[in-house]
Amino acid sequence: MRRWITRCVAVLGLLLVCNAHALTAEEALGIAVGETDARIEALGKAAAQGDDRTAAYLQALADDAVKLAAGRVLVVRDGKGLDPVSGEGVPVPPDAEDVMLNNRLRGEIDTALAALRLFSSDVSLRRQAALSLLKDPDVSRKPVLDKALAAEKDAAVLDLLRQAQAAVMLGSEQAAARMSAARTLGQSAQAEVLLLLNQQLSAETDPAVQSALKAAVRQVQDGLRWGERLGQLFTGVSLGSILLLVALGLAITYGLMGVINMAHGELMMIGAYATYVVQAAFRQYLPEAFDLYLLAALPLAFATSALVGALMERGVLRHLYGRPLETLLATWGISLILMQAVRSLFGAQNVGVENPSWMSGSIPLMSNLQLPWNRVLIIAFAAAVLLGMVLLIGKTRLGLFVRGVTQNRPMAACMGINTARIDTYAFALGSGIAGLAGCALSQIGNVGPDLGQSYIVDAFMVVVLGGVGQLAGTVYAALGLGLAGKLLEGWTGAVLAKIAVLVFIIVFIQKRPQGIFALKGREA
């Protein structure tokens, strides 16, 4: 039965007249009601000659937005009725029933839609349509493809169409046609093509075609492998950039000042909540400038966390310098208080922070490699923060004072530096950077009271591994841990990868405790 229909549709396709004709009321009704086979037949007929209105109607069907009332079909979107044939608004009768689709029909509608879109005026739509036809080849689509090939101007879409045609031809009766199809498909870089080729390979009997298929499979695999490798590399760098952001603040408070700040994660959480507050304020008062809220959130996140950090330093840590273990416990206590405070203020549930529109979406590089904008921007942001810190520590007066106090406190004091004030500034700076990290994290993950907890162990690992008191080590360690973690993850799974990294760090510290812990500053 199925084959009969397919053939029937194919014949209809061959009869395709070049000028598309508009959707008729009978066709619209025929697709919506009746036996599945009859509906598919009607669908084929309408789609073969369809125009934009047919496409809109099919889309409505696919979206479950079509209702049936008194022998007529209506498109109902947001409670408003629309006649699919004339395109005019009509009232929706209260007894309108939903049009039901089974999975088979749904699939047919999707392919028909794709075929219709091949003639859209939008290049990206045509591209998508060609891709979906390539992924799901069907002999019945060959005439449509031929027609689209003749009409297409865009080179990239043309390539995809050729491949889609080849995918159809892969099932051809003639060995020569299969052979050339295999060659064409070899140039593709789609994961689905691999599946098609392998399917055909298992069914193939002709040895020459078999070897052509094998070559094509290899070719596609090579193409895909690069995408996969680059993708893993990218996620590794992305994780590394996040670890770097998280660890940069610690590199100051712990690396330079020798303060074990277990509340570092909570300072990040405060930055993330500051971002949330700014976002909510923008939504409330400045909805038209919503996309810019992140720019306002950055300084606020920095300032809030820096303020909390300065208070911590003045109120508690100042009295504990030189007693690192006590510092650890006291900051842990502070972290508990901060977490509970946030819970009391904002509730224990996660809050939603929405990406501004320029951070959502992704850059498509290859068929299996897409770089999400938010991750790309966070990598750039981490690099910018790092650069800012290097300049601040290396070039400014404040940086000079911080380095001076770190290296030799009494001598720095003798030179007239107010060491106590420098301590506060440095700690506030480290805390502020934690706030920036929190702002960045709010763009890629959940924002909740426990946000900081999940990063704190990692962050300490980065600083300890990178070597205390130097920024370069922190950078290497963050990127190294990020890459190692993600590459292992592809191999062993996320949890085991994490455990492996932790074990590696423990072993590494055993091996090189002195070299890595070249202690400077007050800790020594």
Next chain:
Amino acid sequence: MNPSSFSLPPPRSLLSRKAWTAFLVCLLAVGVMAPALNLWVPAGSALHLSDYAIALIGKIMCYAICALAMDLIWGYTGILSLGHGLFFALGGYVMGMYLMRQIGSDGQYRSELPDFMVFLDWKELPWHWALSDSFVATVLLVVLVPGVIAGVFGYFAFRSRIKGVYFSIITQAMTFAAMLLFFRNETGFGGNNGFTDFKRILDLPIATQNMRMTLFVLTGLTLLGFFLFSRWLVTSKYGRVLQAIRDAESRVMFSGYSPLPYKLSIWVISAVMCGVAGALYVPQVGIINPGEMSPANSIEIAVWAAVGGRATLIGPIVGAFLVNGAKSWLTVTAPEFWLYFLGALFIVVTLYLPNGIVGLLRKPVGVVGLIDKIKRKAGAA
């Protein structure tokens, strides 16, 4: 200095006469009073000790053993471990495995295998469950598993002379990694849910009042036994070396001692004590899961010791009782304040009570001394 003046002060007696009296009173309270008040005094009487109180005190006594263990390694040797929760949980898991096997085929699936294994469609016990059906082996493993793991970890860490904060941080990484591992279903420890629904211990039903009392008395006796043992350790020459390592490790080395065996042995002893505490804890509370290994739990042990007073053996026990008492009271009456309270406790104790509550009481001037100290601090800053 004249060499003949180097003579050690005479060894201190294990406990003073007054302390022995207090110890015997505690022994009586745990071994005789508590069972009598719980089992034989009728429920309506004012003297009756409720089952809830017994369960709570039993639980806190397990924690007190941990605090005591923490005190040996932190208070007396100066090594802060943020991974003692791991040893506690390991002891608990060993006992939990035995208790799971004791369920026999009374589980939900009526299988000889523990329920979670049936659920995962496992056909036979994994290798590490081999000894779990024998109580004697379980008791041995409760000591051996935390001991061996602590021994291996400690050997490498102390051999590389990892000290201070670094040691604390890698112990935290250790317990964190173990927690992630135990969360996995395929490691065979019940994943997220851990072990629960215990039915029997030594073929006797576990949920009876008598069994609860037995476990309570056993825990109390273990705590008192460990207290005496710790007291003996720290008053011995060995204990003096430990304190010397805490105060000036380099000088100890220059004096011809190798700190490694001392640190390693006290580290293992401390881990084993935690393991035993965990093994006593699990049958009393009826559940063990990887949450016990979370870094937060381990750091809480350190706070019990700090609150009570480090380097005073009685302090950590007092600290464990006070903090956990406050916890079970506050989490019921004002749950949102518990974390504020705990956090403030961390800060106040580290800032103003470096010797803990017991340290405060020991000073003849008490509160006056504290105020002096605060004044001095303010002057210095």
